[in-house]
Amino acid sequence: MSGIRLEGVWFRYGKGQWVLRDVNAEMGEAGITAVVGPNGAGKTTLLKIASIIYRPVRGRVMAFGTDPWVLGERERLFLRREIVYVHEKPILLRGTVERNVMFGLEIRGINKRRAAEVIRALASELGIAELLNHDVKHLSAGQGVLVSIARALAVNPRILVLDEPFAHLDYRRRGKLLGLLEKLRDEGKGLIVSTHDTHLIMRIADKVILVDYEGVREGSLSLLDQFS
Amino acid sequence: MLPEIAEVALRSVAISGAATLLALSWSLPLAYYVAERSSKTIATISEALVGVPTTLIGLLLYFILRNEGPLGFLQLLYTPYAIVVGEAILVTPLLVAVTYRVLANAIATYGELALSLGASRSQAMELAFTTSLPSLAAAAIMAFSRAVGEIGVALIVGGNIRGYTRTMTTAIALEVAKGEFWTALELGLILVSLTVVVSLAVRLVKGLWEL
Structure with missing residues (x-):
């Protein structure tokens, strides 16, 4: 397996309410995975779990076929260096x-x-x-x-995780970034991009993960219609 | 009189400075632990103990350091070292309560940034500390000011011995007891000036760091 797989992942901050419940999803194989959904639905949390920054409370995350959280600190570090997360x-x-x-x-x-x-x-x-x-x-x-x-x-990195990269960019820079993402995809890099701009992302995405208050679904670009 | 005042002032700065450094040596690791684990118990205890009376700490330390006490064999009672230890204990809750918040913010932002770029846990910790240095320096000034201005510990475990353990605050208390109010007031002004000068000096360094 070349990307990241979330298997029955549950997550909450401290003893608060569950942010993610029983999430199963695959992302980050060569290509662009769009992560869309309303504010506060758990997109950023999902991305940070996929980037091995947060540890799932239940379930497991598999990165390149390995569960990083059963590894020692040193081995996990090498795995984490293959996935880089960019904050919103x-x-x-x-x-x-x-x-x-x-x-x-x-x-x-x-x-x-x-x-x-x-x-x-x-x-x-x-x-x-x-x-x-x-x-x-x-x-x-x-x-x-x-x-x-x-x-x-x-x-x-083998996989680049971008959290709302278009949010602060003007029209010209959005176009430039879009072109860069396409180029990186063509070079074989895995890209996971969260965004609210479904019109923009549908131009380049290969698959979609929809994160909303009812849960997480993955599928083709047609999922974007449910969010739009 | 002037050389004696200078000597007392220097001793106060040395004792309180050493106490602050000693307290930092255990407070920062503790604050980092609290910040990283979100340990509310230690945070709450620290916050509650910020206002603990200095005389109470002095008294407890007296029981520990007196000849019959568990650490009596160290012969620290009525020495400047006893005041250093007492003041270090006194400012620990303040340091932990202030710095754990600073470090919690730094871990949430810069620590996470470092991890996201493939840093090890120790590299993330280093970044959290270096980005927090100006705020940690400000916390250290607060601790120093609290230490230099306290009297309970210095009087009870220091004994106000002339030329040895007399500090600015114990000297002021002595002058008041003697009815030398103007001398006590002069000493008080020097004490305030000292804390202001130290505070300004650290702020200057902090400003240069942030440039």
């Missing part, structure tokens, strides 16, 4: 755009010269090359999203 609201570190994009590579101990080459190529692809030396304090929300995506792509 960009979380940027103090300093320059370059420092932020380099952060994931730094974590992996990749040398700075090699990292600089990767960063320059990615930045120009995302249209933020001129921002590399800028302080993140002066970025717009849309620019922050692109920096977060560049930071995630810099570590070349």
